[in-house]
Amino acid sequence: xxxxxxxxxxxxxxxxxxxxxxxxxxxxxxxxxxxxxxxxxxxxxxxxxxxxxxxxxxxxxxxxxxxxxxxxxxxxxxxxxxxxxxxxxxxxxxxxxxxxxxxxxxxxxxxxxxxxxxxxxxxxxxxxxxxxxxxxxxxxxxxxxxxxxxxxxxxxxxxxxxxxxxxxxxxxxxxxxxxxxxxxxxxxxxxxxxxxxxxxxxxxxxxxxxxxxxxxxxxxxxxxxxxxxxxxxxxxxxxxxxxxxxxxxxxxxxxxxxxxxxxxxxxxxxxxxxxxxxxxxxxxxxxxxxxxxxxxxxxxxxxxxxxxxxxxxxxxxxxxxxxxxxxxxxxxxxxxxxxxxxxxxxxx
Amino acid sequence: xxxxxxxxxxxxxxxxxxxxxxxxxxxxxxxxxxxxxxxxxxxxxxxxxxxxxxxxxxxxxxxxxxxxxxxxxxxxxxxxxxxxxxxxxxxxxxxxxxxxxxxxxxxxxxxxxxxxxxxxxxxxxxxxxxxxxxxxxxxxxxxxxxxxxxxxxxxxxxxxxxxxxxxxxxxxxxxxxxxxxxxxxxxxxxxxxxxxxxxxxxxxxxxxxxxxxxxxxxxxxxxxxxxxxxxxxxxxxxxxxxxxxxxxxxxxxxxxxxxxxxxxxxxxxxxxxxxxxxxxxxxxxxxxxxx
Numbered sequence: 001x002x003x004x005x006x007x008x009x010x011x012x013x014x015x016x017x018x019x020x021x022x023x024x025x026x027x028x029x030x031x032x033x034x035x036x037x038x039x040x041x042x043x044x045x046x047x048x049x050x051x052x053x054x055x056x057x058x059x060x061x062x063x064x065x066x067x068x069x070x071x072x073x074x075x076x077x078x079x080x081x082x083x084x085x086x087x088x089x090x091x092x093x094x095x096x097x098x099x100x101x102x103x104x105x106x107x108x109x110x111x112x113x114x115x116x117x118x119x120x121x122x123x124x125x126x127x128x129x130x131x132x133x134x135x136x137x138x139x140x141x142x143x144x145x146x147x148x149x150x151x152x153x154x155x156x157x158x159x160x161x162x163x164x165x166x167x168x169x170x171x172x173x174x175x176x177x178x179x180x181x182x183x184x185x186x187x188x189x190x191x192x193x194x195x196x197x198x199x200x201x202x203x204x205x206x207x208x209x210x211x212x213x214x215x216x217x218x219x220x221x222x223x224x225x226x227x228x229x230x231x232x233x234x235x236x237x238x239x240x241x242x243x244x245x246x247x248x249x250x251x252x253x254x255x256x257x258x259x260x261x262x263x264x265x266x267x268x269x270x271x272x273x274x275x276x277x278x279x280x281x282x283x284x285x286x287x288x289x290x291x292x293x294x295x296x297x298x299x300x301x302x303x304x305x306x307x308x309x310x311x312x313x314x315x316x317x318x319x320x321x322x323x324x325x326x327x328x329x330x331x332x333x334x335x336x337x338x339x340x341x342x343x344x345x346x347x348x
Numbered sequence: 349x350x351x352x353x354x355x356x357x358x359x360x361x362x363x364x365x366x367x368x369x370x371x372x373x374x375x376x377x378x379x380x381x382x383x384x385x386x387x388x389x390x391x392x393x394x395x396x397x398x399x400x401x402x403x404x405x406x407x408x409x410x411x412x413x414x415x416x417x418x419x420x421x422x423x424x425x426x427x428x429x430x431x432x433x434x435x436x437x438x439x440x441x442x443x444x445x446x447x448x449x450x451x452x453x454x455x456x457x458x459x460x461x462x463x464x465x466x467x468x469x470x471x472x473x474x475x476x477x478x479x480x481x482x483x484x485x486x487x488x489x490x491x492x493x494x495x496x497x498x499x500x501x502x503x504x505x506x507x508x509x510x511x512x513x514x515x516x517x518x519x520x521x522x523x524x525x526x527x528x529x530x531x532x533x534x535x536x537x538x539x540x541x542x543x544x545x546x547x548x549x550x551x552x553x554x555x556x557x558x559x560x561x562x563x564x565x566x567x568x569x570x571x572x573x574x575x576x577x578x579x580x581x582x583x584x585x586x587x588x589x590x591x592x593x594x595x596x597x598x599x600x601x602x603x604x605x606x607x608x609x610x611x612x613x614x615x616x617x618x619x620x621x622x623x624x625x626x627x628x629x630x631x632x633x634x635x636x637x638x639x
Contacts, residue, residue: 080442082449125622134382135623142571142616149613233486263567267453274446303461310454317447318430321439 046181054180058252060292061187066245067291068194068282069238069274074270075278076202076210079129081138084269086130086147087117087239089261091246094152096256097157098165103201106170109249117235117243125235144266151258163257170251183252190248193286194241198281210234242269277317277323286324351364352483354451354600360489361597363496364555368573369580369588370500371547376582378520378540380433381444385452386548387569388459393419393549393557395459398468408471416549423545426451427538452566467560470553492554499550500589517538568612572599575619579626595619 046054066088073079094113096184098104128139158164169178170186177183212220213227221227250256268291274288294312298305310327320327365529368386375383397415400406406414475489517552518526519536529534551573552561576595580587595615602614 016384020514074442078440078442080445128620131623137442137445138382138384138571138574139620139623141567141620144612145568145571146616149610153607153609158476201509264453267449268451270446307461310450310457314430314447314454317443317450318433321437321443 046184051180054184055083056292056296058180058183058187060288061184061191061271062245062249062252063272064191064284065194065248066188066242067276067288068191068198068281069241070269071199071273071278071281071284072277072289073234073238074199074273075280075283076207076214077231078214079138079231079235080137080270081235081238082137082263082266082270083142083144083147084238084242085261085263086144087121087242088246088249088265088269089147089151090117090120090261091243091248092250092256092288093151093158093164093173093246095247095250096167096241097253100164100167105167105342106251109250110244111245113243114240117239121236121239122232124142129231129235133292141263141266144263148258148262151261161258163255164250165255167250167254167256169254170248177251187248187252190244191288195281195284202281206230206233236321271313275313275321275323277320277324277325277327280325283323283325285327351604353370354480354604355597356483356485356489356513356555356596358597358614359593360485360492360558360596361599362576362593363493363589364574364592365569365572365595366549366580366589366592367496367499367551367554368569368574369575370503370575371544371551372570372573373539373582373584373588374503374547376418376542376577378495378516378543379427379537380520381448382574383541384445384448384570385426385455385566385571386544387571388452388455388566389419389422389545389548390552390555390569391459391561391566392422392455392552394470394561395463398470398556398561399463399468412470413554416546418424419549419552420542420546422455423541423548424538426545427541431541432534448499448507452514452570455561456566463563465563466631468556469560470556472557486558488557488625492558496551497589498587499547503547504586512539512627516543520572572615573632575615575622578619580621 006190045057049057059174066084070081070084073081091110091113094116095106095109098109098112099106123248124143128136128143131139152160155162169176170183171177173188177186204212209220209225210230212223213225213230217227246261249260272284272287272291275290276285277283290312296304298308301308316323322329368390371389372386373381375381375386393415395415396418400414401408402409430451431444434443434447470487472486473491476487478485478487507517515526515531515631516536516539518529519531519533520540523533526536551569555561569612572595573592576591577588578591579594580589580591595618598618599611599615602611606614
């Protein structure tokens, strides 16, 4: 599903789907062992890393959750969403307001944030998803800026620039998630579950319909696929994940203000799938780690790190259209093909 | 009086939005790419002029020329490098958008790194203050209006009557046909970007004496320019002027009647409404898909 392949000779939808199926449903032994190794490393990391590094990884997890929504829109729907920070903000403020100001239990705030996001996404998505391409992308960017404006002005809820301090720590069944290490074990399982759910969604009827809609919209329409409704669903899904991530962020940091929900955060959430690779849900893990860790590594170089970060994005758009995940897949594919070829020569 | 004052400010801003929108329209017309870094190019142009004057001590007119040429040079480099690479790959529309968004982010980070967080002001073209219907208008604002109007007119003449302008149009409308008549289609696309970059930098240079130009104002400027461009019709320079004036005046009225904090929200809501309800009259069915 590399863009250059599709543009040269677009394969039939059926061919592409069956190839997709084969790739997704038959993990090899090597893949499984890599997966097991990754799981082990994941479990051990907070115990061996210093606190600051774990803190960064928690943020990576938050980016993965919000970015997974944007990535699904981009990879499965071909929709560029530059407004995810709006929903991240709705989640953040809902949690902060309900638990810090009203004293409600945390799940209530999280649920309100998600429901509110879904409702707003349904309401706004209805008209703006009629747009496509550039128009839709710029509409979402405008939406993000409008929401930042509203957060700024509605200071009776959001506290404006002063923000909402004193958001209590999250507690589930007696465990209080008050350290980066504990929060790590909360946020990453949620991120993995999200990605797994999207992976399954891709193989479902809805996922297949989405691919048909993206690759051959006219044919999809003939097959009675309701494009408008599908787009609205995945837009709502994406915004719900944005709200969930925002709620977790509020409880983790304990403080929210308008600076956390600006346009730069929307761009960041879009970068997660763009850099990681949007064609596979798991790509957002790579993207989130890149977004969360690379600026930190570069920050030792001083203020230039934002420029380098921007250039990294530009380079990934130009050179790796399928993100780092796609790059890795191409490289392993190359290695496998080459080793297969040599084996073929030695055993004729 | 507050009303008149807001109206004058709105008209002045409207001309600036028109110039930004014009640059977006020029690039879209010539390459079917929506340039999402137009606002950042304006910021880069203005910041370059400010620092050329302040640090290297160049005379103001030379600093302004340097700023304008910087905007143009960056746009040319962007076209020669990444844009061509994406065209060669036949990348999809979203790739072009991500590219220009990423470049915009990079430029705004570059301005932050080189020139700092504060807002930069250029000296105005004139210090006089005039009174119009009980409101005041600065001499520089009149210069902004006059120069923008002249630029818009010149652009119209350029596209209608010069060999280069007609070649650029032909290369965009029918690349194969243009190539058979000996037009270098790729060079025309570069020229298109050069013109767009120049217009962006000029917009930044004109507005810098009125409001400080900061590293983070790019996206908002791009969006308002884009709103002006599609409201007026992406293919018609005079249309961008009308669009810019509508956005500028509406924004000014929302300061008077709603609240000053909501002016961007009002302008951007208008953008969304325009895109949904009057898309075809503006860009034409064939042009809407872009890429």
